[in-house]
Amino acid sequence: MAKRDLLAHPIEWVKGKGSNSNIAVSSRIRLARNLSDFPFTHRCDHEKLYAIVDQVKQVISDSDLLKDSDVVEMDALDSLSRWVLVEKHLISPPFAGDGPGRLVIVDSKGVISIMVNEEDHLRIQVILAGLELNEVWRIAKKVEMMFEKLGYAFDSDFGYLAACPTNVGTGMRASVMVHIPALEMSKQITTLINECNRIGLTVRGTYGEGSDVLGSLYQISNQITLGLGEEELIDKVASAVRQIVTEEERARAVMKRKLDSSLDDRLWRAFGVMRYCRNISTREALELISLIKMGSDMEITPKLSVEDWNNLVLGVQPNHVQLYAGKELTPDERDVYRAAFLRERLKSIEPK
């Protein structure tokens, strides 16, 4: 399989078909599993890593669920391609580095992705658009059961074992990406973060732990994986997100009711700058994209579909910009090509 195929792979969540996908961009569940016959990844030699890879490949070729998947050795991808996969949320940032015996599997719809020999032997990930954690969980369980025949490392006291103690137990992280510009503008974000922490949830940036919040995109996820069942954890995240969605909608309604020309101006200037700029950073681009999405939702600036929005957010990422340019670029050159990408896309949603 050529690397271009994987880069052009359809990604289901990008289409935006899910409940509340205007605000709850995507729901994701990640399960960490290890095989009891092998030491943890960082203690495996090459031979063992490839043995794991072979076992996983065997399961996939025997399965109905993943038989049309793309199965790609990470070593076969250049650095740009790997980072594009990170930006698409198909693999984690550490997985984009170098290392032997690592595999990524993406199903034909771009719903399921599996990293083999990341921190754990298996990292099963399922993403859908909208607040759809239950459906995501249903699929994740199916994938998890498929690999069960390889023998998971499990302890009757602790649950599933994992390379990092924070993942021991369910090995699950359930997270929802939310777009909450109105809560950010109205300074309610600090309260929200504190509330989430109080009930055992974490609020992170766009690309997970330690990453910046860009374009008002926040990830809400469970902090702990031990002591509660999967369904309980999922319910906790889902119910927090439902409340955040309601609060964001309320904050937007308040803004819309007392719409002053400074907000109107801010939203429209964002549109004008994106339409004509010649040089723009990732951070500024994501801020402006956030504003025009909010403006579209509030029926102030031109209609921007969830799919077009998701494609803009992905398209301005540093590695997607290089994909757009068709070549490697310096950071300064990226800012120029990013502007060209935005101008081209914005043209199609320009008001008459």
Add this chain to the structure above:
Amino acid sequence: MAKRDLLAHPIEWVKGKGSNSNIAVSSRIRLARNLSDFPFTHRCDHEKLYAIVDQVKQVISDSDLLKDSDVVEMDALDSLSRWVLVEKHLISPPFAGDGPGRLVIVDSKGVISIMVNEEDHLRIQVILAGLELNEVWRIAKKVEMMFEKLGYAFDSDFGYLAACPTNVGTGMRASVMVHIPALEMSKQITTLINECNRIGLTVRGTYGEGSDVLGSLYQISNQITLGLGEEELIDKVASAVRQIVTEEERARAVMKRKLDSSLDDRLWRAFGVMRYCRNISTREALELISLIKMGSDMEITPKLSVEDWNNLVLGVQPNHVQLYAGKELTPDERDVYRAAFLRERLKSIEPK
């Protein structure tokens, strides 16, 4: 004559037909004259002021040059209309206030305007586009000679007498408005001001003494009116302006040669903001207009003719904005209507 006629009066300089009118926007000469039969304006009672008005009107109705002029009593104009005339450079800011026996005369082409009973009995002003001080002087002399029959206050030692000592002598101020964004950006403006001062010239803001510099528009004029002949003063101003035009062109050429994406970006963003903003101050509007004019001259942003540019500069002034809205506005409302005016005008120069 209805006040609307004067507000909609053609203004010759706005059309931009004159040499170097891309940079040397307009050339203006103002002559201060007083009638020897009357005390200076501030010492005239109502009767004397109206006597002067009557004598001036008589000269006009007898003349060929001004027979199609609009002759308007300032008292007949509301405050908005007076300030629109200030913004058009037809009258001075002090003349827009209240006071009896004041008259403004504007010839049919909008080249000549005469204020009667401003600081001096007669303030004769002639404006043309471009660097055209010689032609402006030719016309100003004709108008001045026309009123000579009323008997000018003249002293064989001092020359023409004026209410303010700084105007005694020739009673002349020759000024040229220049648009020099590149000299401003490249920080050469301080040197330029010092150089002008050294040779007896003054550099002022857009609306004369004490006014701010807005949109990179500077007025270059003679500081003294005594001790040199009119032609000498005019030559001095004209030769300084010729040099400034050359330097501005050189600064733009340097910028164009090493055009980096940050200048490109700045010029295009100015276009984008003007095209889509919903709220904008006079100061910001003039800055953006200056940038897109420079961008047009440098063949970077869409073509903006000198006439369209002059109309933008006039149109964003506070009183022109109210004229555009067709009603009096608060300062906040003006910012909203100014944005609407810019959006409407920019639409027509949008790139395909």
